[in-house]
Amino acid sequence: MAMEERASWASKIGMILATAGAAVGLGNLLRFPVQASQHGGGAFMIPYFFFLLIMGIPLMWLEWTIGRMGGKYGHGTTPGIFSLLWKHPLSRYLGVLGLVIPLILAMYYLYVCSWTLAFALFSLKGSYYGLNDLKSMASFLHSYQGIGNGYFTSILPAYLFFLVTLATNFLIMYRGLAKGIERLSKLAMPALFLIAILLMVRALTLGTPDPTHPERNALNGLGFLWNPHFSELRNASTWLAAAGQIFFTLSLGLGTIQCYASYLRENDDVVLSGLTVTSLNETAEVIFGGSIAIPAAVAFFGINAISKGGAFDLAFLSTPLVLAHIPLGRLWGFLWFLLLFFAGLTSSVSIIQPFVSFLIDELKVPWKRAVIITAFIVFIPAHLIVFWLKYGFLDELDFWIGTVSLPLLGTIEVILFAWVYGIDKGFEEMHKGALLKVPSFFKSILKYVTPACLIGLFIIWMGQDGINIFLMKGVPEAARPYRWVARGLIGSAFIFCSWLVNRAWRKANET
Numbered sequence: 001m002a003m004e005e006r007a008s009w010a011s012k013i014g015m016i017l018a019t020a021g022a023a024v025g026l027g028n029l030l031r032f033p034v035q036a037s038q039h040g041g042g043a044f045m046i047p048y049f050f051f052l053l054i055m056g057i058p059l060m061w062l063e064w065t066i067g068r069m070g071g072k073y074g075h076g077t078t079p080g081i082f083s084l085l086w087k088h089p090l091s092r093y094l095g096v097l098g099l100v101i102p103l104i105l106a107m108y109y110l111y112v113c114s115w116t117l118a119f120a121l122f123s124l125k126g127s128y129y130g131l132n133d134l135k136s137m138a139s140f141l142h143s144y145q146g147i148g149n150g151y152f153t154s155i156l157p158a159y160l161f162f163l164v165t166l167a168t169n170f171l172i173m174y175r176g177l178a179k180g181i182e183r184l185s186k187l188a189m190p191a192l193f194l195i196a197i198l199l200m201v202r203a204l205t206l207g208t209p210d211p212t213h214p215e216r217n218a219l220n221g222l223g224f225l226w227n228p229h230f231s232e233l234r235n236a237s238t239w240l241a242a243a244g245q246i247f248f249t250l251s252l253g254l255g256t257i258q259c260y261a262s263y264l265r266e267n268d269d270v271v272l273s274g275l276t277v278t279s280l281n282e283t284a285e286v287i288f289g290g291s292i293a294i295p296a297a298v299a300f301f302g303i304n305a306i307s308k309g310g311a312f313d314l315a316f317l318s319t320p321l322v323l324a325h326i327p328l329g330r331l332w333g334f335l336w337f338l339l340l341f342f343a344g345l346t347s348s349v350s351i352i353q354p355f356v357s358f359l360i361d362e363l364k365v366p367w368k369r370a371v372i373i374t375a376f377i378v379f380i381p382a383h384l385i386v387f388w389l390k391y392g393f394l395d396e397l398d399f400w401i402g403t404v405s406l407p408l409l410g411t412i413e414v415i416l417f418a419w420v421y422g423i424d425k426g427f428e429e430m431h432k433g434a435l436l437k438v439p440s441f442f443k444s445i446l447k448y449v450t451p452a453c454l455i456g457l458f459i460i461w462m463g464q465d466g467i468n469i470f471l472m473k474g475v476p477e478a479a480r481p482y483r484w485v486a487r488g489l490i491g492s493a494f495i496f497c498s499w500l501v502n503r504a505w506r507k508a509n510e511t
Contacts, residue, residue, distance in 0.1 A: 001173035006071065006076075006360075010096025010506055015182070016191075016280075017100065017348075019260050019451055020276075021348055021349075022260060022350030022351075023281040027285075028249055028383045029339070031245065032290070035242075037242075037294060039235075039241050040229040042228035043229050043233055044241070046228075046233065047239045047242035048246065050227075050242070051453070054450055055246055055247075057274070057278055058412065058445055060257065060275075060278050060447065062413065064261045064273060065231065065270050065417075065430040067259065068264045068270055070258065070261075071262030074285075075361055076264065076354070078255055078258060078354075078413070079092040079264075082399040083095070085413075091416070096494060097412070097494075098255035098258070098354060099252055100360055101406065102352065102403050103378070104401050105351050105496070106355075106402050107378055107381055108385045108394045112163050112344070112394075114161040114162040116340040116341040116344055117161055118144065118161040122335050122450040123330055123333030123334040123337055124333075124334050126324075126330055128140050130325075132321070134301065134313070137316070137321050138313075141317065142271055145158060155387065159162060159386055162382070165348075167205060176367060177263060183351075184345070184346065188346050192342040199335060199336060203293075203295045206326070207299070216302050217299050218295040220298055224294065225295075236464060237464065242458050244407070248279065251350070253349070253405070259350075269433050269435050271434040272436050281503040296323070300324075323336055345432055356371055360372065362501075362505075362507075362508070363504050392475065395449050396486035396487065397486050397489070400463060400486075414451050416507065417446070419451075435458060
């Protein structure tokens with residue numbers, strides 16, 4: 001398909017906000033503060049910024065560059081883009097990972113996103129008002145998810161909110177790139193930052209709610225998150241967590257940045273754009289993610305209750321309970337979950353886009369029909385996640401997709417870019433239309449340091465945790481069949497996407 005026939009961004013600001021929306025998601029506001037607080041607080045930021053410099057920023061530039069290059073030749077996804085970097089049939093099958101990852105991720109990300117929409121309405125209604133401790137709030141959440149009994153008699157409310165969220169995502173995408181995704185980002189991203197500022201100010205002014213516990217105050221919450229515990233730097237898990245967070249937060253190795261960048265024009269700047277998106281993302285993560293949920297939760301429940309919890313506990317247990325006990329609590333609770341919903345929505349449309357783009361670019365399916373096909377492909381297997389949540393089905397998918405596959409795809413693309421395509425040619429492509437010059441030492445970083453770190457981290461992870469996780473050590477016997485089905489779903493998606501890639505290239509060779 002010729003370049004002029006492909007969709008394109010209507011404006012520079014719209015493109016930046018859309019790409020920032022792809023990066024700014026639930027991981028910024030929930031995953032980051034939990035990862036930091038559980039891995040040394042301020043000490044976590046040392047490996048965090050180290051990996052941001054040697055992996056995050058270089059890979060962001062790389063993905064913008066290869067995405068724009070792919071768009072010039074009518075390719076918006078990694079099978080086509082990789083075939084430009086390496087003139088070998090194997091390259092497009094390596095790129096299949098860039099279809100499988102977002103396809104599987106969309107199935108469970110949409111469901112998690114639907115929880116935030118539901119709880120926004122629960123906050124306005126005061127549905128969980130009267131609950132005063134984390135255990136009661138956990139029962140409310142688990143009842144809603146169908147994991148336990150109590151407040152909800154069936155999983156029907158969760159299922160209905162999932163349908164609404166899924167329909168909202170695909171209706172936005174049905175309207176197209178400029179009128180759908182870009183217009184959403186122009187509305188949602190400014191609203192997200194405004195709501196985040198309001199919540200941050202409110203969280204930091206909570207003071208000491210209970211005078212009998214003077215240690216429980218918002219500033220101690222900041223101290224808990226940022227005070228460095230340097231002994232944690234001796235643990236490989238801290239470095240692994242920091243590297244994983246960089247990938248997760250910037251949406252690297254996912255296929256979305258390349259896809260969005262493919263809708264750029266040939267000489268649109270990617271160096272400054274990549275830095276701008278990274279800066280917006282880091283602002284949302286480090287400032288907002290570190291200054292809302294943790295300070296508020298510590299002020300009411302203390303440090304011990306928070307350090308043992310996870311991201312979902314922070315979002316759906318402690319924070320709504322805190323906000324329910326302050327003036328205008330229903331409004332603040334609504335704003336909290338609306339913030340999460342906007343963050344999830346702008347990310348989920350970007351996650352879905354690579355598969356839609358593949359159908360359009362490689363199989364010549366019209367945009368609206370491609371969106372409808374993708375909706376059905378995501379919708380049907382997502383039922384397994386909704387109804388088998390209690391068996392760890394979502395956790396299994398998230399581990400193999402969110403933890404393993406993102407760095408794996410990142411490793412593949414950096415090797416293809418720096419070693420196969422050639423780092424000099426790559427930097428020449430990167431600087432087309434660039435307003436800034438990337439320092440030359442980043443050539444060595446991309447060619448040697450980044451792949452060495454990625455491969456080294458994977459080897460360390462395999463030795464520490466990977467083999468045990470693969471063997472499902474610690475997983476209850478009753479849950480293991482469901483977890484194998486989750487692995488089977490990923491394998492089936494890989495076979496299906498490989499078949500589509502083969503069909504697309506056969507069709508291209510025939511014409």
